[in-house]
Amino acid sequence: MTEHSDDLLVSLSGVRFAYGEREVLRGIDLTVRRGQVVAIMGGSGCGKTTLLRLIGGQLRASAGQVSVAGHELGGLSRDALYALRRRMGMLFQFGALFTDMSVFDNVAFPLREHTDLPAEMIRDLVRMKLNAVGLRGAEALGPGELSGGMARRVALARAIALDPMLIMYDEPFAGLDPISLGVIGQLIRKLNDALGASSIMVTHDIHESLEIVDYVYFVSDGRIVAQGTPDEIRASADPFVHQFVHAEADGPVPFHYPAVPIGESLLGEGGR
Numbered sequence: 001m002t003e004h005s006d007d008l009l010v011s012l013s014g015v016r017f018a019y020g021e022r023e024v025l026r027g028i029d030l031t032v033r034r035g036q037v038v039a040i041m042g043g044s045g046c047g048k049t050t051l052l053r054l055i056g057g058q059l060r061a062s063a064g065q066v067s068v069a070g071h072e073l074g075g076l077s078r079d080a081l082y083a084l085r086r087r088m089g090m091l092f093q094f095g096a097l098f099t100d101m102s103v104f105d106n107v108a109f110p111l112r113e114h115t116d117l118p119a120e121m122i123r124d125l126v127r128m129k130l131n132a133v134g135l136r137g138a139e140a141l142g143p144g145e146l147s148g149g150m151a152r153r154v155a156l157a158r159a160i161a162l163d164p165m166l167i168m169y170d171e172p173f174a175g176l177d178p179i180s181l182g183v184i185g186q187l188i189r190k191l192n193d194a195l196g197a198s199s200i201m202v203t204h205d206i207h208e209s210l211e212i213v214d215y216v217y218f219v220s221d222g223r224i225v226a227q228g229t230p231d232e233i234r235a236s237a238d239p240f241v242h243q244f245v246h247a248e249a250d251g252p253v254p255f256h257y258p259a260v261p262i263g264e265s266l267l268g269e270g271g272r
């Protein structure tokens with residue numbers, strides 16, 4: 001397979017990151033090609049959100065390189081980084097809407113903040129984005145009048161308001177019923193393709209993800225431990241992947257947070 005670096009929108013090589021003394025990422029290599037939707041999966045607290053923040057330039061790697069659209073983030077000035085971040089749409093956990101603003105104003109917010117477009121053009125753009133998520137008729141509603149799935153769709157419309165080249169989702173399916181979950185999954189794919197963008201989503205929802213993504217990375221203990229296309233993942237004999245695909249509570253990702261054996265801890269407390 002020939003791979004031109006132009007095809008790569010995001011590229012991480014040897015990326016390490018620590019919060020103070022606590023090293024969370026220990027050498028991550030990962031790429032996202034233009035047009036791709038990529039999922040990042042892994043146990044709770046393994047560093048998935050941290051990875052998104054590094055790609056978004058909110059955190060800086062302590063070693064290795066993070067490149068987006070051909071720019072190495074570590075070498076960018078503050079202004080250049082800000083300009084690049086404007087071309088990224090982010091939908092963070094639960095994508096909180098501004099509760100005191102209508103659906104329309106929520107979606108208009110990034111356009112008003114980041115552009116000097118006239119009001120009529122903003123109105124048309126907001127309507128197009130709301131139409132893309134099937135909610136053009138809901139523009140006058142307040143967030144309190146929306147179901148969970150509708151609120152998520154409004155957050156999606158807001159995340160794509162500025163036509164980003166990269167959209168990042170942190171747990172886009174969290175807390176949704178199965179039908180809304182399917183709707184959001186299909187929308188993530190559809191919007192990615194309609195915008196000609198690339199998307200990265202951090203998620204625990206393997207079955208929904210395998211339906212819509214092009215590639216999956218599994219993170220554990222600060223490293224990529226498995227990766228592949230949905231077909232490769234489904235067919236994988238890797239114990240780590242198996243635990244995820246079959247939702248086994250215990251396996252390479254342990255059920256228990258590290259602790260002394262329960263016998264010892266109970267005895268210890270009883271002996272006090």
Ligand SMILES: Nc1ncnc2c1ncn2[C@@H]1O[C@H](COP(=O)(O)OP(=O)(O)OP(=O)(O)O)[C@@H](O)[C@H]1O
Pocket residue numbers: 019022024042043044045046047048049050051
């Ligand atoms: N600001 C911070 N300061 C110190 N430690 C942090 C900070 N943010 C996250 N951590 C720790 O870094 C580790 C990775 O966090 P991160 O949020 O990236 O994990 P995650 O894989 O997204 O987890 P989850 O799936 O539970 O959301 C966790 O152990 C977390 O406690």
